[in-house]
Amino acid sequence: MIRESYLNALVLFLLLAVPVWATIIDEPFTITLATRAVIFALAAVGLNIALGLGGLVSLGHAVFFGIGGYAMGILAHHAQTYTPVMSLPFLIEGTKSMPVIWLVAMASSGLAAFAIGTLSLRTTGVYFIMITLAFGQMFYFFTISWPTYGGEDGLSVYVRNEFPGLNTLVPIHFFAICFIILCLVLLLNALIAKSPFGLALNAARQMPKRVQAVGLNPNRLKLLAFVISGVIAGLAGALFADLNRFVSPTMFSWQMSGEIMVFVILGGVGRLCGPVVGAVVFVMLEHFLGGLSEYWHVYLGALLLIVVLFARGGLVGLIVGRVDAHD
Amino acid sequence: MSIILIIEQVLNGLQFGVMLFLMAAGLTLIFGVMGLINLAHGSLYMIGAFAAAVIAGLTGSFILAIIAAMAAAAIVGALVEMVVIRKLYGSDHLDQVLATFALILIFSEGTRWAFGSFPLFLDIPNYLSGPVTLPGGIKYPLYRLILIGVGLFVAAGLGILISKTRIGIQIRAGENDREMIAALGVDISKLYTIIFALGAALAGLAGALVGAIQSVQVGMGEPVLILAFVVIVIGGIGSIKGALIGALLVGLTDTLGGIFLPELLKLFMDTSTAQTSGSALASMAIYILMGVVLIWRPTGLFGARA
Numbered sequence: 001m002i003r004e005s006y007l008n009a010l011v012l013f014l015l016l017a018v019p020v021w022a023t024i025i026d027e028p029f030t031i032t033l034a035t036r037a038v039i040f041a042l043a044a045v046g047l048n049i050a051l052g053l054g055g056l057v058s059l060g061h062a063v064f065f066g067i068g069g070y071a072m073g074i075l076a077h078h079a080q081t082y083t084p085v086m087s088l089p090f091l092i093e094g095t096k097s098m099p100v101i102w103l104v105a106m107a108s109s110g111l112a113a114f115a116i117g118t119l120s121l122r123t124t125g126v127y128f129i130m131i132t133l134a135f136g137q138m139f140y141f142f143t144i145s146w147p148t149y150g151g152e153d154g155l156s157v158y159v160r161n162e163f164p165g166l167n168t169l170v171p172i173h174f175f176a177i178c179f180i181i182l183c184l185v186l187l188l189n190a191l192i193a194k195s196p197f198g199l200a201l202n203a204a205r206q207m208p209k210r211v212q213a214v215g216l217n218p219n220r221l222k223l224l225a226f227v228i229s230g231v232i233a234g235l236a237g238a239l240f241a242d243l244n245r246f247v248s249p250t251m252f253s254w255q256m257s258g259e260i261m262v263f264v265i266l267g268g269v270g271r272l273c274g275p276v277v278g279a280v281v282f283v284m285l286e287h288f289l290g291g292l293s294e295y296w297h298v299y300l301g302a303l304l305l306i307v308v309l310f311a312r313g314g315l316v317g318l319i320v321g322r323v324d325a326h327d
Numbered sequence: 328m329s330i331i332l333i334i335e336q337v338l339n340g341l342q343f344g345v346m347l348f349l350m351a352a353g354l355t356l357i358f359g360v361m362g363l364i365n366l367a368h369g370s371l372y373m374i375g376a377f378a379a380a381v382i383a384g385l386t387g388s389f390i391l392a393i394i395a396a397m398a399a400a401a402i403v404g405a406l407v408e409m410v411v412i413r414k415l416y417g418s419d420h421l422d423q424v425l426a427t428f429a430l431i432l433i434f435s436e437g438t439r440w441a442f443g444s445f446p447l448f449l450d451i452p453n454y455l456s457g458p459v460t461l462p463g464g465i466k467y468p469l470y471r472l473i474l475i476g477v478g479l480f481v482a483a484g485l486g487i488l489i490s491k492t493r494i495g496i497q498i499r500a501g502e503n504d505r506e507m508i509a510a511l512g513v514d515i516s517k518l519y520t521i522i523f524a525l526g527a528a529l530a531g532l533a534g535a536l537v538g539a540i541q542s543v544q545v546g547m548g549e550p551v552l553i554l555a556f557v558v559i560v561i562g563g564i565g566s567i568k569g570a571l572i573g574a575l576l577v578g579l580t581d582t583l584g585g586i587f588l589p590e591l592l593k594l595f596m597d598t599s600t601a602q603t604s605g606s607a608l609a610s611m612a613i614y615i616l617m618g619v620v621l622i623w624r625p626t627g628l629f630g631a632r633a
Contacts, residue, residue: 127627145610
């Protein structure tokens with residue numbers, strides 16, 4: 001049994017060491033895989049704030065992932081075709097600058113999370129799960145039937161967006177950007193969990209009535225957690241779109257929501273690095289099992305069943321050996 | 328825009344609605360009695376459609392195919408309940424979502440492995456195909472009328488089953504207080520398996536019936552599953568009556584929205600903009616309906632508990 005903080009350090013160290021090693025031996029594909037894992041981990045860390053801390057089982061986080069992706073896609077599309085995003089009532093130009101795109105992605109997914117959260121939090125339990133799922137479908141079908149930005153075919157961006165001082169076309173540079181963002185968000189997550197807000201949120205998850213009795217509004221706490229969670233997922237979406245240089249309605253699909261949730265559960269709900277472990281294991285399975293068999297989802301499904309039925313607390317829980325993450 | 332077109336579209340909406348009801352009825356029963364959220368219900372729909380396509384291909388009989396669809400879905404449903412689902416009744420919804428999501432992966436990829444990615448075809452038999460003339464001179468496909476009839480028949484049958492029979496009493500008692508009916512000597516785990524198999528058979532029936540007008544392929548169940556979720560959220564989880572009314576509302580909104588929203592928007596804007604924004608809006612219409620219902624009644628139209 002090792003302590004969870006050592007495990008976290010080890011996970012992040014390995015996640016950094018593998019691409020660095022791949023750069024040295026010149027294996028760009030491995031770096032791309034690692035970047036994919038880091039971006040998925042980022043989205044999952046976002047979900048974990050709503051799910052692990054707030055107890056909000058959102059099966060619609062692909063909405064925010066997709067909005068982030070489309071924020072990047074739309075801005076970069078207008079920049080590469082030299083057309084304005086809108087000219088009335090005031091002029092907005094497209095851009096290829098990553099920081100600007102991130103801000104737009106985070107702001108728009110945050111707004112969406114606020115709207116969806118306000119509506120969905122009127123309900124609890126199964127209703128909440130189904131409503132978030134339905135909102136996801138709503139965005140999915142909207143992007144499919146809206147032809148301006150490619151409809152079902154999606155949007156391609158020919159050159160990766162720019163970040164001042166780095167050449168994002170070099171795989172390890174782009175990896176570094178994603179990795180640093182992941183570390184910052186993990187730090188934020190740890191700070192939130194220890195902050196008065198995090199403690200109140202934790203209490204609101206376990207016993208909303210008592211939280212109300214001490215004068216806090218549990219739903220407002222949960223809404224804030226949902227918005228923070230959506231903002232992070234949106235940022236991950238923008239990075240994911242930049243990794244693939246392509247956005248499509250698939251980013252909004254309910255399978256995407258399911259997969260983000262799988263990362264969290266596979267790794268361990270409510271654990272700081274649970275989502276990171278989950279995403280890394282998922283990408284590795286996808287790569288290695290996908291190479292062995294076209295039907296690797298069968299094995300993924302079986303593994304998931306085993307984790308849910310027998311290994312509560314996910315992989316991190318299995319290694320660290322404490323079943324309860326919240327104590 | 329003629330009155331005939333409107334009647335046709337209303338019938339199409341009804342047909343879509345009653346098929347959604349077949350899915351939603353199983354989901355809402357399973358949730359109402361066992362408190363289980365079952366994402367794998369769409370897989371049972373798919374299994375029904377595949378079983379029907381295979382049996383229709385072997386025997387040429389559509390009736391046998393429908394029976395096979397219900398039997399296959401019920402058997403798979405009962406097996407899944409006994410092997411996996413039974414362990415999930417006590418767990419929280421998160422575990423149920425994950426485990427049934429895992430089941431979807433297994434069923435979908437398993438089916439793809441067995442049948443390949445290409446769609447199978449299930450044909451409407453000759454004696455059910457072709458149009459019939461309704462009063463008023465409207466020509467409408469016979470098969471779709473039959474679907475409406477089957478759906479309403481099943482709805483009536485379920486209503487009688489739940490309100491009049493012994494098993495229906497047990498189901499209602501199970502919804503209210505499962506410890507108490509176990510204490511009264513009802514074999515609760517057998518009851519659960521029966522309900523699960525019943526829900527699965529209805530999903531299989533829907534899959535086979537719809538499979539004959541669409542193609543039978545992997546992944547066909549999930550879009551319907553999500554619509555069925557919308558239906559039971561609107562109707563109120565656990566209520567069969569809610570599922571029927573919700574299903575008809577969703578079916579009509581979706582069908583009529585796709586036709587009339589573009590027409591409505593043409594009054595305000597030019598034709599091509601109206602067409603695109605109308606169809607985009609129509610694809611969101613049922614979710615907007617759901618949002619409105621929830622703002623008005625957070626537990627659905629006929630729902631008692633959250």
